[in-house]
Structure formats: C-alpha cells, structure tokens
Amino acid sequence: xxxxxxxxxxxxxxxxxxxxxxxxxxxxxxxxxxxxxxxxxxxxxxxxxxxxxxxxxxxxxxxxxxxxxxxxxxxxxxxxxxxxxxxxxxxxxxxxxxxxxxxxxxxxxxxxxxxxxxxxxxxxxxxxxxxxxxxxxxxxxxxxxxxxxxxxxxxxxxxxxxxxxxxxxxxxxxxxxxxxxxxxxxxxxxxxxxxxxxxxxxxxxxxxxxxxxxxxxxxxxxxxxxxxxxxxxxxxxxxx
Numbered sequence: 001x002x003x004x005x006x007x008x009x010x011x012x013x014x015x016x017x018x019x020x021x022x023x024x025x026x027x028x029x030x031x032x033x034x035x036x037x038x039x040x041x042x043x044x045x046x047x048x049x050x051x052x053x054x055x056x057x058x059x060x061x062x063x064x065x066x067x068x069x070x071x072x073x074x075x076x077x078x079x080x081x082x083x084x085x086x087x088x089x090x091x092x093x094x095x096x097x098x099x100x101x102x103x104x105x106x107x108x109x110x111x112x113x114x115x116x117x118x119x120x121x122x123x124x125x126x127x128x129x130x131x132x133x134x135x136x137x138x139x140x141x142x143x144x145x146x147x148x149x150x151x152x153x154x155x156x157x158x159x160x161x162x163x164x165x166x167x168x169x170x171x172x173x174x175x176x177x178x179x180x181x182x183x184x185x186x187x188x189x190x191x192x193x194x195x196x197x198x199x200x201x202x203x204x205x206x207x208x209x210x211x212x213x214x215x216x217x218x219x220x221x222x223x224x225x226x227x228x229x230x231x232x233x234x235x236x237x238x239x240x
Contacts, residue, residue, distance in 0.1 A: 015058050015104065018211035019170035022225055024232070027052070030173065031086050045086075049093040054232035055168040057087055057107025060208065062171055068118040077121050077171075084168065088114045098238065100231035102224075105169055108205030112195060115177025122170050123191065130189040136172050140212045142167055145187035146194070147218075151205075152183045153196060157227060163219040165208030202231035 011028040015076040019026045029048050049055075064079030065072045067088070072078045083125035089109075091114050094101050103111045109119055120126045123133050147162040148155040156163070162184065173192040176182065183194035183204070197203030 006161065007161055012058055012060075013058075015056065015211040018221065018225065019056065022222075022229055024229055026056075029055075029090065030227045032082075045089050045093045046097070049088065049099055052094075052099070053227060053236050054102070055090060055094040056228075057091065057110055057186075057205075059105035059107065059168070061106070062121075063106060063109050063119060063180045065119070065121055068113045070118065070121070070190060072127065073121050074077045076240065084110065084113070084199050095201050095203065096198075098123040098201060098234045100228055102228045104211065105203035105207060105209055107194065108207050109173065109199075110170060111171075111205040112177045112180065117177030118174040120174045121170045123172055124170065127189070127191070129171075130191055131186060133167050133172065133186070133191065133211050140168060140192070140209065143218065144214065146184045147187050148184045148194075149182050152181070152194075153210075154194060154224075157223045158219065164217045165193070165206075165210075165219055167208055168211040169207055201227065204228065211219075 010013065011026070032043065034046065037195055060137050061083060062077055062079035064081035066081050067084040087110055091101055091111065100166050101111065106147040113119065113157065117199065124129050126148050131144060133144070143164050143179050144167050145162060148158065148160070173195065176192070177194070178196050178197045182192055185191060186193050193207040194204050204227070206224070210219070211226055213219060213221040
C-alpha cells in the first residue's frame, strides 16, 4: 500500500556511514512545520543547533531557482523550494551558534544560495563548452579532476594541486555568494567545485561526493571530514 498521503524524509546511508566511520554519530534532522504540533510544542531550528555539534547538508533534489530569484528554465528544474527554505534556516542557525557546516553536492550549492549567490540551472544548457559533470548511466562511477585554488584550505589540507572526484551534478555555482571564497574548480572548464566561508565559522562546501570515494585515483575523503569534525569538537569545547 505504500505511504499514501504521507511525507517521507530520508538520510542517504553512504553519507551517514562516512561520518560514523570516524567515530561520530549521525542524525537526520526532521523538518518543522510552521503550524504543526512540533512548532506548537516550542521546538525550533535553534534547538537542533544547540544540541548538535555540526551540520552536514547532503545531496538530493535541485535547489529551486526561486531561492535565488530566478524562474526555472524547464519544469523539471523547479527544485525543492520547501527543503531549501528549511535547510537555509538550519544553516544560518548553526552559523549563528558557532557550529560548523559542511555541504556536499546540493549542500554546496545551497550554501552559495544562502550567502546570496546564484546557480547555473543546467551546465549542459547554459555552459555548452563545459565538460561532463554527470553521467546518469555511470552514476557514482563518473569521475573528473578538480584543481585546488592556490593557497586554499584544500590545497593545504591535501598538500597537492587537486585530484579525482565522483561527480553527479547538472547544476553548479553561478554567481559566488557574499563572504565565500572559491576552493577548487573543475579541471578544463573552471566550474566551481568547492567553496568556503571567509568568516570565523567553519563553512565548507564541495560539489563532489566524498562519501562515494572508495576507488583508486580519487581524493582521500578523510582529510575533509576530519577538518569538519575538528571544528565540531572545537565548537563543543567552546560551549562546555
């Protein structure tokens, strides 16, 4: 019979296990309905941010063009405006409370939008000279190279110029948001593949999928996660 008339919310297992493999606990953060029983009980996004040590924004549906002041170029690119609004609220509450935020794929794009930036709705349509950033048949076997920006935190973290990544995205960062810096670009076409916040808080987003990096020739996902978890431990210590 399925879940007729019900709303499903999910956590993709690979990203949860990636986090848990370093000894951290991963929890899904359910949405809060504006006029629902949870809100009437007094639970808010600030409660989530207060009790949790960090926020990981995972992949999934497109970010809605409405979230950055545009109309979708095609109906199938309308995205998930409801999810956008909720996750942007979460993001800012964690930032306000000094907790780290890590965005993966859609999560990186959402960070850019939350900071006032825009997206390219479809790379193949709007950037016809760009390389392939998604292959639906290959899915998580699709790879390309990224190049770290000189002097970036990723360049220091990996002590290298870049490496291979799993790429499953048809959208990308357009106009860079305020208070953000580019950390990495795709080799060849220069599409932004990673960004970070320039303020005191840890805010990092990567367009690739480190949780799927299990093969040779791919960037080691551990340094990225370790940096996020170190920021989470520091935030916890600061509020102890």
